[in-house]
Amino acid sequence: MKSGAVLAGVLGACADSGKVNDSGPRTLGDIPSPYGQRSTYEKSVRYTNLSVTPEAGASRTPLQDSYGILTPSSLHFERHHSGIPTIDPSQHHLLIHGMVDRPLVFSMEEIFRLPSVSRIHFIECSGNSGREWTTPEPTVQRTHGMLGCSEWTGVSLSLLLSEVGVQSEAKWIIAEGADGCKLHRSIPMEKAMDNIIIAYAQNGEAIRPEQGYPVRLVVPGWEGNTHVKWLRRIKAVDQPYMGREETSKYTDLMPDGKARQFTFVMEAKSVITFPSGRDKLPGPGFYEITGLAWSGRGLIKSVEISIDGGQSWQEAQFQEPRHPVALTRFRLPWRWEGQEVTLRSRCIDETGYVQPSREALIEARGLNTRYHYNGITAWRVSSDGSVQNAYA
Amino acid sequence: MKSGAVLAGVLGACADSGKVNDSGPRTLGDIPSPYGQRSTYEKSVRYTNLSVTPEAGASRTPLQDSYGILTPSSLHFERHHSGIPTIDPSQHHLLIHGMVDRPLVFSMEEIFRLPSVSRIHFIECSGNSGREWTTPEPTVQRTHGMLGCSEWTGVSLSLLLSEVGVQSEAKWIIAEGADGCKLHRSIPMEKAMDNIIIAYAQNGEAIRPEQGYPVRLVVPGWEGNTHVKWLRRIKAVDQPYMGREETSKYTDLMPDGKARQFTFVMEAKSVITFPSGRDKLPGPGFYEITGLAWSGRGLIKSVEISIDGGQSWQEAQFQEPRHPVALTRFRLPWRWEGQEVTLRSRCIDETGYVQPSREALIEARGLNTRYHYNGITAWRVSSDGSVQNAYA
Structure with missing residues (x-):
C-alpha cells in the first residue's frame, strides 16, 4: 500500500495541504445532554409516500446512508x-x-x-x-x-x-x-x-x-x-x-x-447500497462497492459482484462476525475507469440457495403479485458518473 | 418447563385473567414519521452531574435500563x-x-x-x-x-x-x-x-x-x-x-x-445491571440476574456469579455471538427466597486474566488514584428486596 496505488484516485485529490482549515472552534461547546440527538447537518430520513389514508402507510429506511449491519431505530422502516x-x-x-x-x-x-x-x-x-x-x-x-x-x-x-x-x-x-x-x-x-x-x-x-x-x-x-x-x-x-x-x-x-400461500420465509437476497440509484460518482478512480445481503434461512455464505453486466463475478468481503438471519454487510474495492458499467450483486445462503436473476424469478412466478421479490437488482453507472436502476 | 416450576414465582402472580384490559385502541393511530422518537412513557436518561464549568463535564449511560450489548447513541455516555x-x-x-x-x-x-x-x-x-x-x-x-x-x-x-x-x-x-x-x-x-x-x-x-x-x-x-x-x-x-x-x-x-503511566488497556471487568443499586425486588420468586462484561484484550471467556457473598460461584450464560473488545451480556436464572444476599460477578478474558476483588485491587494499586478501577462490585439485597452497593 506504500505506493498509494490502490487509493491514488482519491488521494490524488487530497494532497493539497492548502485546504486545511485551522479556524475551527476555539470556544467552549455544548454541555452534556440527557438524551442525545443527531447533528443538525444530518438530514437522512425515512421516505414516506402517504396515501389518503396515511394510517395504512409505510416508510422506508434510507439504505443509501446505511453503515454496518444495524439500522438506527429512528430510521427503521x-x-x-x-x-x-x-x-x-x-x-x-x-x-x-x-x-x-x-x-x-x-x-x-x-x-x-x-x-x-x-x-x-x-x-x-x-x-x-x-x-x-x-x-x-x-x-x-x-x-x-x-x-x-x-x-x-x-x-x-x-x-x-x-x-x-x-x-x-x-x-x-x-x-x-x-x-x-x-x-x-x-x-x-x-x-x-x-x-x-x-x-x-x-x-x-x-x-x-x-x-x-x-x-x-x-x-x-x-x-x-x-x-x-x-x-x-x-x-x-x-x-x-x-x-x-x-x-x-x-x-x-x-x-x-394457483395461489402461493403461507410463504413465510424471506428467501436470500442482496442489494448494492453504494453506488446506487441517483448517486453521482465525481470521476474515475477508487471506490468501494458496498451493500447488504440477508436470508431468512440463516447465514449468508457468499456474495458475488459483477461490474460487467453479469458476465463475470467477483467475491466480496464480509463484515465479521456474521449473524444468522441478520443483515450482512459486504464490500469490494473497485477502480472505475469512467466507462458505462452495470453493477449487480447476488448472494448464496448456507442452504446453498442462490439469489435468482429478475428474469428467472419472473419466469417462475409470473407477474400477478407484488410480494416476495428477491431477484437481483442492477445499477447502471453512466460515463458521466450518474447511477440509475438498470431495469427502470 | 411444563411444570412451571422455574417461573412459578412470576407466573403465580399472573394467573388472574381478570386483569385483561380489552379497552385498547379502537381508533386509527399516528402515521409514519421521517425520523423516529421513543415512547413518551420512556424516561431513561443519561445522568449528568454538572459542575460550575459544565463544558468539562460528563454524563453516564443508564446501564440499569440497558438491553443486549448495544448502547443507544442517545444514551451513550x-x-x-x-x-x-x-x-x-x-x-x-x-x-x-x-x-x-x-x-x-x-x-x-x-x-x-x-x-x-x-x-x-x-x-x-x-x-x-x-x-x-x-x-x-x-x-x-x-x-x-x-x-x-x-x-x-x-x-x-x-x-x-x-x-x-x-x-x-x-x-x-x-x-x-x-x-x-x-x-x-x-x-x-x-x-x-x-x-x-x-x-x-x-x-x-x-x-x-x-x-x-x-x-x-x-x-x-x-x-x-x-x-x-x-x-x-x-x-x-x-x-x-x-x-x-x-x-x-x-x-x-x-x-x-511511582507513576503508573500510559496504562492504555482497559482490563477485564464486569458488573451486574439487574438487580443493582436502588432496585426493589417485589418479593421472593424467580428473577434473572443479568449484566455486562468486557475486556480491552479481546473476548470474555467466562463470567461467574456469586449469590452468597463470594463463597461459591456459578457460571453465567452469554448472549452469542460474542464480539471481541465489546460488551458481553451475561444472564443467570435465580430464585430469591427472601433472605439477605450479596451478589457479585467476576469475569475472565481470553488471556486468562481474572477480574480482581476490590480488596486485591486496592492492595496492588493503593488509593492514590481515581482511574482504571476494574475490581468486583457487590450488590446487597436486603430481606425487604431493596438493593444497595455493598461497599457503600
Whole structure:
C-alpha cells in the first residue's frame, strides 16, 4: 500500500495541504445532554409516500446512508395497517390462551422478570422491492427500504408456550396486535416453538412506538407482517384463521392460477447500497462497492459482484462476525475507469440457495403479485458518473 | 418447563385473567414519521452531574435500563473537556503529517470514498467506577455508566498511515481533536498500525456530535480519552508529547510513589445491571440476574456469579455471538427466597486474566488514584428486596 496505488484516485485529490482549515472552534461547546440527538447537518430520513389514508402507510429506511449491519431505530422502516397506537405500558397485558392447559395473562412488569434473550435479526416487509417486478423505482431506499436490522431483546415465545401447556391438538397460534384493526397472523406451532422472540427492546432501549411498543413478536426470517406489533394476545388453535393478511394480502397468484400461500420465509437476497440509484460518482478512480445481503434461512455464505453486466463475478468481503438471519454487510474495492458499467450483486445462503436473476424469478412466478421479490437488482453507472436502476 | 416450576414465582402472580384490559385502541393511530422518537412513557436518561464549568463535564449511560450489548447513541455516555463543538462536515478536514513521506489532507467526502470497516466495540472512560476505590456510589449508572458499546464504521488508520508513508523514526502518533481545548493523546505507532478505526458512523448512522461528529478515533480496548473526538490532525512523531491527559490526568500514583503511566488497556471487568443499586425486588420468586462484561484484550471467556457473598460461584450464560473488545451480556436464572444476599460477578478474558476483588485491587494499586478501577462490585439485597452497593 506504500505506493498509494490502490487509493491514488482519491488521494490524488487530497494532497493539497492548502485546504486545511485551522479556524475551527476555539470556544467552549455544548454541555452534556440527557438524551442525545443527531447533528443538525444530518438530514437522512425515512421516505414516506402517504396515501389518503396515511394510517395504512409505510416508510422506508434510507439504505443509501446505511453503515454496518444495524439500522438506527429512528430510521427503521414502518408499515402500519391502522396507524401507531399510543399504549401505556402499565395498562398493557399479554394474554396467552386457547388450546392450552393454563391460560395466563402477563403484565409488562411480569414479562420483564422472565428469562431474556437478545439476538440481531433483520425484518423485511413481504412487499419490499415489490415494484421491481414491473416498474422498478429509482433509489435503493425505494426499491429495498422496507428492511431493517436490529438487536432485539425479549422473552422466548417457546418458554411461555411451555408454561401455559399447549395441547396436542393445537397446530397453529394466532398472534394479535392492539392496534385499531387488531392485526393478526396465523403462525404454525412448529415455528412458535422454535425461535420467536416476544421483544420489548430494540437496539439497547425500549422498542419504539412505530415498532410495536411496548411489545411485539420477532419471527426470525419470516415475512414482516408476522412480526405482530403491539402484541396483546396469542391463541393456540387447530388451524390458521385465514385472516386478511394471509388471503387478500401476502398470497402470491402464480402463472398457473394457483395461489402461493403461507410463504413465510424471506428467501436470500442482496442489494448494492453504494453506488446506487441517483448517486453521482465525481470521476474515475477508487471506490468501494458496498451493500447488504440477508436470508431468512440463516447465514449468508457468499456474495458475488459483477461490474460487467453479469458476465463475470467477483467475491466480496464480509463484515465479521456474521449473524444468522441478520443483515450482512459486504464490500469490494473497485477502480472505475469512467466507462458505462452495470453493477449487480447476488448472494448464496448456507442452504446453498442462490439469489435468482429478475428474469428467472419472473419466469417462475409470473407477474400477478407484488410480494416476495428477491431477484437481483442492477445499477447502471453512466460515463458521466450518474447511477440509475438498470431495469427502470 | 411444563411444570412451571422455574417461573412459578412470576407466573403465580399472573394467573388472574381478570386483569385483561380489552379497552385498547379502537381508533386509527399516528402515521409514519421521517425520523423516529421513543415512547413518551420512556424516561431513561443519561445522568449528568454538572459542575460550575459544565463544558468539562460528563454524563453516564443508564446501564440499569440497558438491553443486549448495544448502547443507544442517545444514551451513550459523554465526557468532554471543553464542550461539544458544532462542526460543519463540509468544512472539516483531517491532516496527517509529521514524520511521513507524503503529508495528506482529507475532506470528509474523500474519507467516505475509502475502504471501510465496521466493528462492535466498547468505549470506557479511564475514570469509570473511579469512586469505587473509596466512596462507592449508589447505582450502576453512577458506578459504571461511563461505558458504552456501539457498531463503529470508518476507515482503518493503518491504511491511511500506509498511504502517507510513515518514516522509520516515527514511534508514536499524536491525535488531536477540533474541540476548543484541542484535546490530544499520544498513541504508540504499534497500536496505530494495528486496529484503530477513524470512525464516521455509530450504530448505523452518522456519529453523533457528542461522540465526535463528523469523525473520531476508535481505539479498541484502550482508555476512553485516547478515542479522540472531532479528529482534525494526526502527527507522526518520535516520542509522546506528555500532554495534560497523560500526565496530570489518567496516570496512576502507586503506593510506592511511582507513576503508573500510559496504562492504555482497559482490563477485564464486569458488573451486574439487574438487580443493582436502588432496585426493589417485589418479593421472593424467580428473577434473572443479568449484566455486562468486557475486556480491552479481546473476548470474555467466562463470567461467574456469586449469590452468597463470594463463597461459591456459578457460571453465567452469554448472549452469542460474542464480539471481541465489546460488551458481553451475561444472564443467570435465580430464585430469591427472601433472605439477605450479596451478589457479585467476576469475569475472565481470553488471556486468562481474572477480574480482581476490590480488596486485591486496592492492595496492588493503593488509593492514590481515581482511574482504571476494574475490581468486583457487590450488590446487597436486603430481606425487604431493596438493593444497595455493598461497599457503600
